[in-house]
Amino acid sequence: MSKPARIMVVDDEKVVRESLSIWLQKSGYDVVPVEGGQQALDLLDREEWDILLVDLKMPRVDGLKVLRKTLETKTDIPVIIFTAYATVETAVEAMRAGAYDYLVKPIDPDVLAMKVEKIVERQNLARENLVLRKKIDSLCQFDEIIGNSKPMQNLLDLVGSVADSDATVLVTGESGTGKELIARAIHRNSQRRYKPFVAVSIGALPATLVESELFGYEKGAFTGADHMHMGKFELADGGTLFLDEIGEMEPKVQVDLLRVIEENSFFRLGGNREINTDARVISATNRNLKKDVEEGIFREDLFYRLNVIEIHLPPLRERGADIILLAEHFLKKYSAKSGRKKEEFSPKAIDRLTSYNWPGNVRELENAIERAMVVGKKPQVQAGDLWLDKSRTPFTEKGFVSLKDAEKRHLLQVLGETGWNVTRAAQILKIDRATLYNKLKLYGLSRPKKRS
């Protein structure tokens, strides 16, 4: 149970302050009766208080003075002024000075109880909110994004530096590379993190629905619009709006979207009231938008508006040792989920993972690991458990890989076979250890983390 609210009851009349204190104590509050304004101010500095109940008329330091002094330093303490000598003037004065409320003695017990309960409830919510914000802050790292490879580290640096600006971001990359994850990482590391992150997949919506989803509609805007519906731009106000598969957007909606981005305001469908929005737009595509612009499929002006900062996600096959890091991450994830404990990959499985082309990128890798968890019988994941499309292995694919990629893969293959024994790997490769280390550094390769 949380700590009871601490209430100071200030009244020069003993019977009033004591009866009120006892009455409040019966509701479980921690109440301290105080006999004068000066004593109240002294105690205010020395101890923590949640609520002040202060009589207006007291000799020397009166209720208004206590109120003003309190709010000078502790602006968030609600001060309720009460008096038996209520006048409009004192009431106005007290409220102007920042009193939470002004009550006339004798006070209806129901009214007083409700006022105090309301304050306590609000304070508890504020505290809870603070705890949750701290929790969000602690999540605001790049925990979800796994990758030590050079391209990923560069990308995370970029994410960190663009997070706090309000510039639009276009995340590009092949399907399955984790574009939404990057958008979420930008949101979580921005000042907007306490506000909503709203994701819309343009490609998943029928073209006719995109407008109403983005901008909302008024009741009666079209047949079937039997209630007002808020659009994603409204829901994401103050936060981030993530528009996935932006390349699928119809030209008509492109015009509307351009207008919202330029003017920060829009109309609901069928509405005549302009609605302001402060949503940061992050969009993503796996298409070559620039080519779409050249071909006239995508508006050039919108392209430049969306593309203030471009973040390109490398395909998994270019991420070297990240493949193993990610595979291990998914192994851990699905071990925990399925309750089937598998600790590692066999050397042949590692070889299989690193030599595959991964056309479906991280999503394909995740699926492959999940499937391997189900089909595999041994504690180690075997190469045979990984059902990969063999036609996608590097040397049978249509285009040849670069010499650099081939070397990288070959290094990973040998290191996988030798269990990352650099001396043995160097012997096999017929190069010296220093050269091997240099190559590892060059390609950003490192030994997969050992599990305890």
Added chain:
Amino acid sequence: MPTRETQGGLCIVSLGETPVQVEESVCSIVQFCFEITCEIVSPEPRPDFALDAIRNQYDALQLLDQIENRFPQPDKMVLATTGVDLFIPVLTFVFGEARLGGRSAIISTFRLREEFYGRRQDRAILLSRAEKAAGHEVGHMLGLTHCLDRNCVMHASNSLADTDVKSTSLCPGCHSRLPR
């Protein structure tokens, strides 16, 4: 009936007349809910000394002082019942008042009557409300504070609606906090 032998029990005294004799019904409910012995003692006169002529109400705190003087046995709890309207200085009225963890309490039937709200007299409703008010104040004497459970007799009654919603018994949480 199990009893709390560690205590001298409770005595119930009426101060002046109440419209309906509530003492017996209050006595049995207190015995049942709190498992304490309970006796009804001879009535005392209407406590006119505590009348505030301007408010035309009786000062509940003065009455508690008076009860403690009149029944000085330190191990005995006293619950007074009265038909007069009660107040404490800062509030417009109270249904009852008790010393938290102390040995005196008082309840008033004045605002528990249907007639007070312009409705027809109803003896059964009055008795039920008086039982709840009494149980509540006895709970305070035994050190219980207000409970968030709207059905528990220790839920705060700041309006008649609160009283009518709750039951005459303690919730398990409050019951477990009773002194053993």
